[in-house]
Amino acid sequence: MPDRPLTRRGLLAGTAATAALLAGGAGRAWASPSPARAAAAAQTADSFAGVPALGLSGTTGGIAGPTVTVTDADSFLDYCDRNEPYVIQVSGTMHITSKQGVRSDKTIIGLGTDAEISGGGLDMYRRQNVIIRNLRFTGAEDDAISVQQSSHHIWIDHCDFSTGADGLIDIVRGADYVTVSWNHFHDHSKTMLIGHSDANGSQDRGHLRVSFHHNYFDGTEQRHPRVRFGEPVHVYSNYFRANGLYGVASTEDAGVLVEGNYFEDVAHPVYSGYDESGPGRVVERGNVYVRSGAPETLGTVAEPRAYYSYTLDDPASLPRTIPAGVGVGRI
16 A cells, blocks of 8 residues: 655644654644643533534533644644644644634633734634633734634633734624633723624524623723624623723614623713614613713613523622633633
């Protein structure tokens, strides 16, 4: 039988012995699940990303596949683009450009406190069952994370986001069952967008179910989030501090529940309608407003408890517990 040609992809997917041989090269990847990382990778999502729906029992990422550690961008993108499940441990900084695709059934988890995606972003396009945790995202040329085109069951947790060119997280075009939790957002304006256009209601209505909890919106200007059409979008137990334009905006008949949050120095904590977008329904309850304006409310919103159970923190405790718990190095 003739020898099979040796390829970079085959090398990266090879045995631990082959990976060890690669360790001296420019592109490095090896199988190395530590007990602590294995435990973190085995954790499953809560809130909307944990809801059984659309053929999935929740969001488990790549736990069904092998664990690999990557230290360079080429290896990182190679594993992200594979069809098989993987737990991809990121060591160091991955310098990428534009928006790079991530296929279904992946867990992407940073090692330590300095794992970073710099210069570009990650794109889920018609994908499902993806977990992104413990990573810094800086200087993205477009969105840092894009979840779009009916992608579902995505969990974004314990990351640090700053200084992108556009949005930090966009969840658009019929995406569904997403949880954004325990992240630190700072040094940016357009933080998060749910629904990208006033004209996209036919695709977005009945979808865009997203939970935001235990995030720190630390001096970011707007879109925490800005929502079109999605219902329910559940914003609970977050800390909003010095958000210059506004906190949350519900537009285009979205249904947003804002509860148990702490708003500090936010002149416009909650809007119904914004800019040229028509009003959305919004219910607020149990929030704390310190040196902040009055929230706008409108109508009723479907209850998230129809989908999942949750427990609110004491909102008065959030300025202490949220900064201490968000971002990288906490899992």
